[in-house]
Amino acid sequence: MADAFILDTLRTPRGRRRGALAEVHPVRLAGGLLASLEARGVPGDRIDDVVLGTVSAVGEQGGVLARAAVHAAGLPDAVPGMQVNRYCASGLEAVTAAAARIAAGFDDLIVAGGVEAMTRVPLGSDGGPYATDASALEPWSLIPQGVSADAIAALDGFSRDDVDRFALQSQQRAAAAWDAQRFARSIVPVVDGDGGVLLDRDEHPRAGTSLEGLAGLAPAFAAFGEGGFDEVVRQRHPELSRIDHVHTAGNSSGIVDGAGLVVIASEAAAASLGLAPRARIVAATSIGSDPTLMLTGPVAATERVLARAGLGIDDIDLFEVNEAFASVVLHWMRETGVDADRTNVNGGAIAMGHPLGATGAMLLGTALDELERRGGRRALVTLCVGGGMASAMVIERV
Numbered sequence: 307m308a309d310a311f312i313l314d315t316l317r318t319p320r321g322r323r324r325g326a327l328a329e330v331h332p333v334r335l336a337g338g339l340l341a342s343l344e345a346r347g348v349p350g351d352r353i354d355d356v357v358l359g360t361v362s363a364v365g366e367q368g369g370v371l372a373r374a375a376v377h378a379a380g381l382p383d384a385v386p387g388m389q390v391n392r393y394c395a396s397g398l399e400a401v402t403a404a405a406a407r408i409a410a411g412f413d414d415l416i417v418a419g420g421v422e423a424m425t426r427v428p429l430g431s432d433g434g435p436y437a438t439d440a441s442a443l444e445p446w447s448l449i450p451q452g453v454s455a456d457a458i459a460a461l462d463g464f465s466r467d468d469v470d471r472f473a474l475q476s477q478q479r480a481a482a483a484w485d486a487q488r489f490a491r492s493i494v495p496v497v498d499g500d501g502g503v504l505l506d507r508d509e510h511p512r513a514g515t516s517l518e519g520l521a522g523l524a525p526a527f528a529a530f531g532e533g534g535f536d537e538v539v540r541q542r543h544p545e546l547s548r549i550d551h552v553h554t555a556g557n558s559s560g561i562v563d564g565a566g567l568v569v570i571a572s573e574a575a576a577a578s579l580g581l582a583p584r585a586r587i588v589a590a591t592s593i594g595s596d597p598t599l600m601l602t603g604p605v606a607a608t609e610r611v612l613a614r615a616g617l618g619i620d621d622i623d624l625f626e627v628n629e630a631f632a633s634v635v636l637h638w639m640r641e642t643g644v645d646a647d648r649t650n651v652n653g654g655a656i657a658m659g660h661p662l663g664a665t666g667a668m669l670l671g672t673a674l675d676e677l678e679r680r681g682g683r684r685a686l687v688t689l690c691v692g693g694g695m696a697s698a699m700v701i702e703r704v
Contacts, residue, residue, distance in 0.1 A: 310405035310570050311583035312701065313415075314346055315671030317566035318496050319505045320659040323425050326505040327496060327563040332360075332367050332423035335496065335565040337378030340417065342494050347581050348569055350381035354413035357388045357404050359396025359420030361662040362431045371421065391663070392592065394630060395689040395697035396420050397566060398666025402590040402699065404570045414575040419667035421565035429561065429662070449535040451692060452527030452558065454600050455631035456551045457539045461599070462637055466552040469632035470520040473557035473656045475646070476629055480653025481513040488652055488679060492671040510560040510659040523554035542598045557632040562659030566667035583704045585674050588684070589615035590699040592691075601634045603696025604688040605641045611686065611698040619644060622700070623682030626669040628689035629654035638688075652676060665689065670701065677703045 316339055321327030327335070336358060344350065358372040372387030392399040397420030404416035449457075459469060483489060484507065495506035528551035536549050576583050591611045595603035604627055612618060625648055627635045639649060652672060655665065666689055673685035688698035 307409045308411060308572055310408040310587045311573060311576055311704065312585040312587065312674065313348070313569040313571050313576055313581050313583055315492050315568050315674055316342065316494050317492050317664070317668045317671055318564045319493060320508045320510055320562040320564040320661060321505050322509040323561045325509045328425045330423070330496060330504065330563070332421050332426065333371060333374045333378045335423060335563065336371065336375035336421040338496060339494055339565055339567045340375055340379035340381060343417065343569065347579055350385060352415050352575070352579065353381065353385050353417055355386050355388060355416045357390060357400040357416060357418040359390050359392070359400040359663040359666065361391055361393055361396055361422060362427045362429065363389060363391060364432045365427050367423065367427045392695065392697060393692040394628060394660070394662055395592065395666050395691045395695070396663040397668065398670070398687060398689060398697050398699055399592065401568050401570065401667060401670060405587045405590065408570055408572050415569070415571040417567055417569055419565065419567035420663035422661040422663040423563045424561050424661060425563050448597050448693065449538050450527060450530045451601065452553055452631065453531050453535045453539065454598065455553050455558070455633045456527055456531065456549050457543070457546060458599055458601060458637050459552050459633040460546055460549045461543070462633070462640060464552070464633050464636055466521070468636065469552050469557045470517055472632040472636055473520055474515055474517055476650065476653045476656040477512060477515040479651060480508070480511045480657035483652035484508065484511070488675060489672070491675055508658045510562050511657045520554070520556040523556045525551035526554050526558065527551050539598055553631050553633070557656060559630050559655035560659035562661050564661035564664050566664040566671060568667050568670055584678070585701045585703050588700040588702050592695060592697040595694045595696060597694035600692060600694040601630060601690040602637060603694065604634065604638050604690050604698065607688050607696035607698035608642060608686060611700055615700045617700065622684050622686045623648065623680065624651065624673055624676055624685040625649045626673045626685065626687045628660065628665055628669060629656040630660065630690050632656065634690050666697065670699070674701060674703070
């Protein structure tokens with residue numbers, strides 16, 4: 307098997323729900339990024355495929371959005387497109403699929419990532435048994451993700467203050483990273499039809515966030531728990547006699563619009579384009595986990611991907627753990643022993659938002675940019691996934 311290399315990463319700024327990107331079609335979000343590749347040394351006629359993750363693949367995001375984005379970007383007709391869905395890890399899964407094809411020698415250069423316009427295609431728009439037929443899923447004891455996050459906090463003993471302090475840290479780190487221009491290399495501003503800039507900076511962060519302000523927010527998932535889902539958790543986990551609902555809009559991931567891409571290529575393709583690879587994809591994996599505590603999977607995914615890479619925790623310089631909810635990352639740090647100094651050092655989805663299908667690709671770009679800034683060697687990216695799954699990838703800077 308050959309190596310698969312990352313040549314470049316790029317993303318739009320994340321737009322707040324009903325914010326600056328509300329009028330931008332998701333095809334334009336992805337197409338704008340694809341159109342910018344030529345200026346980065348990646349000509350359209352060298353792209354073998356475009357693979358995009360999208361979670362709510364209906365309406366404007368239905369069909370094969372990746373192929374529509376190819377046309378919107380003005381790429382050659384010969385470039386196909388493919389759409390994948392592993393919920394919150396869809397963007398990372400798209401990169402994994404592309405890397406596997408490069409490593410197998412099937413293709414030479416693939417652009418992979420994801421897009422989600424959550425203002426225009428709201429979460430849950432695609433329906434499915436999770437939302438429409440609970441009886442079909444009864445044996446699995448599935449519950450809303452927010453209740454799962456609260457249950458994890460209860461099992462681990464994380465208080466409301468604990469999760470709020472983590473959220474505050476995310477906001478502070480994101481603000482500092484933007485002020486220091488640490489995202490500048492990857493950001494591609496979103497423009498209108500006349501070339502005017504609609505958004506050139508993440509719109510969701512709130513730099514003025516305080517613990518007092520966070521403490522004043524109401525629990526977001528208490529009604530779900532009291533409506534019967536707390537009892538579902540207790541039936542599967544009888545050690546949980548009580549669940550305090552500690553997660554709010556302030557310590558959960560933000561609902562945003564955005565797109566992210568990663569350019570993956572073989573060594574020969576990179577050389578023929580005169581582009582120096584930025585990183586090598588070392589290993590990747592996806593796992594299934596407890597469907598009730600569905601957000602604990604990143605622990606097992608981390609363990610498995612490190613084993614496959616032949617590495618240990620101490621061999622990794624930086625970790626990006628998607629901040630779906632504060633308790634997810636706090637639980638992951640407790641179980642792995644990784645401290646906050648190596649985890650989400652530039653903030654995460656609590657501050658900047660979580661555009662479902664795009665987040666995995668965005669996290670790879672954030673990790674690689676920071677590895678280069680620090681002169682580090684390896685990073686690990688992992689995301690929890692709805693229904694009880696998780697994905698992870700290790701990259702090594704070249």
